[in-house]
Amino acid sequence: MKFLFDLFPVILFFGVFKIAESDKSKALEWVTLYLSSFMADSTLQEKDAPIVLAAAVAILASLVQIGYLLLRRKKVDGMxxxxxxxxxxxxxATVYFHDGTFFMWKPTILYWCFGLALLGSQLFMKKNLIRAGLEKQLSLPETVWPRLNLAWVAFFAVMGVLNLYVAFNYPLDTWVNFKMFGGMGLMLVFIVGQVMFLSKYIKDEQ
Structure with a gap:
């Protein structure tokens, strides 16, 4: 359930973009009606309306997400x-300049921030964030935890580069599909690989 809650803005972004892409003239009408006051000028083209509308909905969804947690007096984690x-x-920026390029950078920035947080904590604070989150569930040799942390750093670095490659070498619709399914699919493959790698240590402990 938490997984779906965390993906709430992404799911809404995907759904709104797909609907808007199927009727760009209607999307342009909605953007002009509700978002024109937030844009730098009125030169928005019909082809850009879906990404602008979807980006605005993603902002609203993320705001609702945090507002819900605050109203429930639950902790909003740093991530x-x-x-x-x-x-x-x-x-x-996407809405203001009606340019989807800004929003295409969002996954890369997020991936790289995650990677830098993991790497910086290990190098400068001598704290392994992966270990802090998993050591209650897993008992691993001391030498394995730094390798596991660095594996996640490498994964986030590669995902950031891959997002930019898809964003700027393929049509916008392809990037939206990759953002929704490709990123999650690759993360699932990576996690399965991690489980297979760690299984021998778990068996040894048992």
């Missing part, structure tokens, strides 16, 4: 605040 900040800035 969620970071995600909101990046969505607000990249999505706001």
């Amino acid at each position: 969620l605040w970071l995600s909101f900040a990046i969505i607000a800035v990249s999505g706001g």
Whole structure:
């Protein structure tokens, strides 16, 4: 359930973009009606309306997400605040300049922030964030934890580059599909690989 909650802005972004892409003239009408006051000028083209509308909805969804947690007096973790900040800035720039390029950078910035947080904590604070999150569930040799942390750093670095490659070498619709399914699919493959790698240590401990 938490997984779906965390993906709420992404799912809404995908759904709104697909609907708007199927009727760009209607999307342009909605953007002109509700978002024109937030744009630098009125030169928005019909082809850009879907990404502008979807970006605005993603910002609203992320705001609702955090507002819900605050109203329930639940903790909003740092990663969620970071995600909101990046969505607000990249999505706001997309709406203001009606240019999807800003929002295409959002996953890369988020991936690289995650990677830098993991790497910086290990190098400068001597704290392994992966270990902090998993050591209650897993008992691993001391030498394995730094390797596991660095594996996640490498994964986030590669995902950031891959997002930019798809964003700027393929049609916008392809990038949206990759953002929704490709990123999650690759993360699932990576996690399965991690489980297979760690299984021998778990068996040894048992």
